Amino acid sequence: MVAAHRIVALIVAVLPLAAQAVKVRLADKGIVRVNLEEYVGWVLAGEAGGMKSDEALKAMAVVIRTYARANQTRHLAQGFNYCETTHCQDARVGAVTTRLRSAVDATEGVILWSNGRPATVFYTGHCGGRTAAASEIWPTARRAYLPSQEDTYCLSAGRNPWTAKLAWTDLSRILGLPGLQEMEVQSRTASGRALSLRTNRGLVSAERLHLLVGRDMGWNFMRSRNYEVEPAEKYAIFRGFGTGHGVGLCQIGAEQRGKAGFKWDQILQAYFPGTRAGISAQDIQWQVLRGERVDVWSAGAPGDETLPLKADKALAEAERLTGLKVAKRVVVRVYPNVSTYRDTTGESGKTAAVTRGRVIHMQPRTADALRHEMIHVVLGLNSRTPLALWLDEGLADYLTGGSTYPAERAKVDALVRKNSLQWVLDDREQIK
Ligand SMILES: [Zn+2]
Numbered sequence: 001m002v003a004a005h006r007i008v009a010l011i012v013a014v015l016p017l018a019a020q021a022v023k024v025r026l027a028d029k030g031i032v033r034v035n036l037e038e039y040v041g042w043v044l045a046g047e048a049g050g051m052k053s054d055e056a057l058k059a060m061a062v063v064i065r066t067y068a069r070a071n072q073t074r075h076l077a078q079g080f081n082y083c084e085t086t087h088c089q090d091a092r093v094g095a096v097t098t099r100l101r102s103a104v105d106a107t108e109g110v111i112l113w114s115n116g117r118p119a120t121v122f123y124t125g126h127c128g129g130r131t132a133a134a135s136e137i138w139p140t141a142r143r144a145y146l147p148s149q150e151d152t153y154c155l156s157a158g159r160n161p162w163t164a165k166l167a168w169t170d171l172s173r174i175l176g177l178p179g180l181q182e183m184e185v186q187s188r189t190a191s192g193r194a195l196s197l198r199t200n201r202g203l204v205s206a207e208r209l210h211l212l213v214g215r216d217m218g219w220n221f222m223r224s225r226n227y228e229v230e231p232a233e234k235y236a237i238f239r240g241f242g243t244g245h246g247v248g249l250c251q252i253g254a255e256q257r258g259k260a261g262f263k264w265d266q267i268l269q270a271y272f273p274g275t276r277a278g279i280s281a282q283d284i285q286w287q288v289l290r291g292e293r294v295d296v297w298s299a300g301a302p303g304d305e306t307l308p309l310k311a312d313k314a315l316a317e318a319e320r321l322t323g324l325k326v327a328k329r330v331v332v333r334v335y336p337n338v339s340t341y342r343d344t345t346g347e348s349g350k351t352a353a354v355t356r357g358r359v360i361h362m363q364p365r366t367a368d369a370l371r372h373e374m375i376h377v378v379l380g381l382n383s384r385t386p387l388a389l390w391l392d393e394g395l396a397d398y399l400t401g402g403s404t405y406p407a408e409r410a411k412v413d414a415l416v417r418k419n420s421l422q423w424v425l426d427d428r429e430q431i432k
């Protein structure tokens with residue numbers, strides 16, 4: 001008895017995606033190329049170096065990394081990814097202590113996800129007891145996980161009051177409105193931040209005032225939009241509390257939560273409800289196992305080496321069942337765990353696998369689903385336009401004799417009894 005089958009599985013490549021390289025422009029050294037984790041350490045030093053709680057630092061590392069991922073194209077036209085100022089994130093190259101480094105290492109590669117995409121995140125110095133919804137500050141940044149919510153934790157460290165005294169003459173100059181001498185808050189956002197100001201020269205937007213004063217006097221002067229204006233003879237006196245725009249993670253609140261025993265992922269959950277912390281499929285060290293007509297991307301789980309053979313068999317079976325052919329190579333990606341599968345595909349995690357074009361995305365240990373998924377590949381590649389979900393699933397069930405989608409299967413049974421499969425694929429405008 002000869003060996004039952006040829007071994008065609010062969011490791012052809014280890015894709016080195018472990019750490020992404022980024023380019024940072026430094027004032028003294030010019031553009032330097034470092035890995036993303038190194039840069040996250042620099043920013044942690046610049047933006048959160050004073051934090052005492054290790055868990056809060058880890059939460060910040062995740063937020064910084066997520067922000068960096070989302071904003072990596074900002075300076076692309078200039079030939080780098082990030083500047084070292086608060087325009088991107090404040091990066092302090094020489095200030096990465098062992099403590100900061102271990103907060104980065106403990107969360108290596110982890111970013112926040114929402115429905116299979118990296119989340120849009122922000123952080124603020126001190127929200128003043130209520131965070132601002134993203135949509136209050138930036139109308140296009142509306143996100144369910146960036147709501148306005150109460151933060152009792154930062155308040156336990158005080159309201160962080162501040163006073164900014166601005167001469168009417170300066171205010172007149174900065175706003176380009178000569179003769180200013182009266183100002184009061186006219187309206188506020190849902191979280192209580194100034195939205196518009198009434199003046200003797202008409203209405204002024206609080207956002208515009210904030211930007212112009214920040215550019216002229218520095219960003220530490222008018223520290224938030226949580227304020228009242230008290231008019232005096234020569235000055236407008238702004239009495240406020242909190243620091244920053246108030247959106248997303250409140251750094252003082254995160255620090256207090258860390259001290260109260262929250263873990264870093266619980267801190268993130270509190271400020272970005274509904275998101276999930278996880279690593280990106282980009283960061284998995286994929287091995288490509290080559291079959292005859294199928295490439296299996298494996299994260300190295302034991303048993304994966306049998307998958308190319310199983311996948312080739314499933315593909316041949318799908319071609320036999322449909323009477324259709326596939327000319328392109330098929331890719332099967334087997335994720336190491338449910339979370340990377342969920343993060344990358346945006347699927348709920350209840351499905352074993354999902355097929356997109358000639359790529360099958362699978363959870364680990366779901367080889368049984370291969371035959372069903374290969375049917376989707378064959379149908380998809382032989383169909384001019386995407387199949388409706390009911391038709392796609394109904395056909396896969398019908399052809400494999402499955403019963404995952406009984407209602408869809410029944411509709412397809414009736415259809416295919418009268419028509420050829422090719423007709424079903426080609427004349428779908430007639431199928432309702
Ligand atoms: Zn920048």
Ligand SMILES: [Zn+2]
Nearest residue numbers: 151154250253
């Ligand atoms: Zn807060």
